[in-house]
Each structure stands twice: as C-alpha cells, then as structure tokens.
Amino acid sequence: MSNYQLGLEFAKEQDRNDELSLFRTQFHMPKDKNGNELIYMTGNSLGLQPKLTKDYINQELEDWAKLGVEGHTDGRHPWLNYHEYLTDTMAEIVGAKPIEVVVMNSLTTNLHLMMVSFYKPTSKRYKILIEADAFPSDKYAVESQLRHHGYDDNDGLILWKSREGEELANYDDLENLLKVHGNEIALIMIGGVNYYTGQFFDLKRITNLGHSHGCVVGFDCAHGAGNVQLNLHDSGADFAVWCSYKYLNSGPGSLSGAFVHERHAHRKDLNRFTGWWSHNKDTRFKMRDEFDQLPGAEGWQLSNPPILSMAAIRASLDVFKQAGFQKLCEKSRRLTSYFEFLINTLNNSDIKIITPHHPEERGCQLSIQVKNADKSLHHKLTEAGVISDWREPDVIRCAPVPLYNSFEDVYKLVERLKKILN
C-alpha cells in the first residue's frame, strides 16, 4: 500500500505509466447535461459500450438486408456458427477449455438449464446450499427448483450466513455446515464474486469441499467474468453461468455464458432440456433424425441465437483480446488498491469498506458501507457527477474497471466523496 501517494499528480503519473490507458478511448463515456464526462463506476452493473460495437452490429444488419436468409451461410460472419466465434476468447477469460463453454440465452435461464442437469434430488439428498446474501434472482431460481421437485423451499434451502457483526462469509462456517448437512445437500450454488460485498470466493476450495461431501457444485460468476481470473476448469466446478453485460460490456440484457466441466462433456446419462441447437451440427438440418446430442457445453443450447446481441459480444471480446486479460487483472489490482488507499486516508467513521482487503479475495469492486444507512450520501455523489450504485440496506458499490477507468477517475471520485463527507 505504501507505494501510493496522495494528490492528483500521482494519479496522473499512474495513468501516464499505464500501457492500457488508451483503451478508455475505445469506449463511449457517459456525459452530464453540460457535456462533461461523468465518473462511471458501475461497470459491475452495466459495462460501457465499446465504439466497435455499432460497426459489428451494423455489419449483421447489412448482411441481413442484403442476403436475407442466406446470411446464415454467406454472411461475412455466417450466422449458423456465430456462437463459435465467441467461444475461444470467452473460454480464456473464464479459464476454461473451449469444449466447456458456450454463449446462449440469458443468465437466470442458463442457471435453470444447469440445474435441470445438475440438481438431481433424492429423498435423502435434496437440499441446496447458497450464500445468505445471494443475488435475489439466484435465490428465487433455486427456491423454484426445490418447489418444482416437490420440496418445501424453507426446508430445502441451507444458507451460508456471515457471522453476527461480520459482512463476509467464513469458510470455517461452510465446513461446519457441510459436516452437519453434507449428506442432505444435493447442490451447492454460490455467487463466485458476491454482488453485495465484492468477496471473491475460493472456487476450488468450495468445490473440493462440496465434492468431498458428495455434493454437486456450481457457481454464478456474473460478478466474476471479465473481472477476476476464475480458472473454472481448474476449480473443478461442475458448472458455472455468467452474464455478458456487466464486466463483459456487451449491452443491456445481452446473452449469458455457461460452463460445464469437461468430465461431463460426453455423458449421456445427464438429463438435459434439448432443442435443435443441442443436436449434432452435421445432421441438424436433415430435420428428421433421431436426436443426436452435441458433446460439451454446446449441447445445452436450445435455439438458434440472437445474432445482433452476439455481434455486441464479439466486439467486446475483441477489445479484451487486444488488451489481454492477464494485463487487465494486474491493472485492476493496482487501481482498486489505490482506491482503497485513498478511502482509508479519509479516515472517516461514517464509511467503511466491507470488501476483503486481500487482492486474491476481490475483484475491482469496493463496497462502501454507510453508517446509519444514510442513502443521501449516494444521492449527493450522483449529483457530483459520480455514477455508483446503492444496494440495500447500506452499501455504495464502486467498481473502477481497468479497461476504461483511470487512476484520475478514482482520485476525483474520492475527492468528491471527501467534500460531501465534510
């Protein structure tokens, strides 16, 4: 920490030394009414639009206009295989093999599709374990799966809660929960990076623990994909899902990614929901064949996908490829540690960072807890030109994103916060 300094000049120097600083110019930065750039700190919620995106989408609109249905085979990027153009880069970002990854549907939909295959309750082992402050959609999804299989969702849901007076989940508590309930738990489904606290869980540790008790383990990595190195393959997780509109900058409501570990790629015994896009590509259009399952994550697709949304994902992934994800993660650590340093020098007891201090246990987001849940602080920040978000009951989330946020952004944000707090 001690290698950070106060003052604007230090921030500017960091930006001058940052080989990724020019990537900011590849994005549209939102502005206020007077045309001044806002300080955008909500890439954890909706990533900014790469300037490439419009061109990529326009290409598909043009091909559609010129070629009609023939665009499936004769377009510049034939639509039939469009999802394949995304696979390698997406796999690299989440630390998976290409056969383990597919982009399809939206996030909660994919979570359900994964649970169709990987939540196999029996009368003895039917419970689902999630973290206590899981993202609401995930909680609703697992509760509805319990009910779908005829279980009571109060009885069937086990919560991994943080301790009284603490914000972060503790692994000892997870171990104890599994010691007591391990043989009743069919599925452990955790948010890889918690949306509220920004805590990045040790996916491998949780997976090993779950597997040692005979549980299936899956993760929702919506706040991890494009933010931290997930190493999904090495984690050994059975499945994972994530969206592409947060750190992956692919536009509101854009498609989701799904990971299924390689060891399940050729299994025929897994129950899946299927459609023509789960069927062998070579014979898909013969239309009358017996169903022939595609191996790997692709085999979970149902429908021919929305090309316009996938064009936006392709544009975004091309920007990631140019920057290099490893380098982005390194910058992210410096940027967020600098942010933490500045907040701590404010020395103000009205605010407290609840995100873990260790860089391995967080991504770029810092969650700032506000004393007495004083929401007006967030309101004033917004008026001061900082886009952050408020999450009930008492947290402001700020995520300096290494692709388009600068050290100067972070500096200005904290200066404005300081003024408001005083």
Ligand SMILES: *Cc1c(COP(=O)(O)O)cnc(C)c1O
């Ligand atoms: C953002 C987010 C969602 C949103 O789900 P959609 O299906 O994309 O609307 C769900 N779960 C988590 C953990 C998220 O972070």
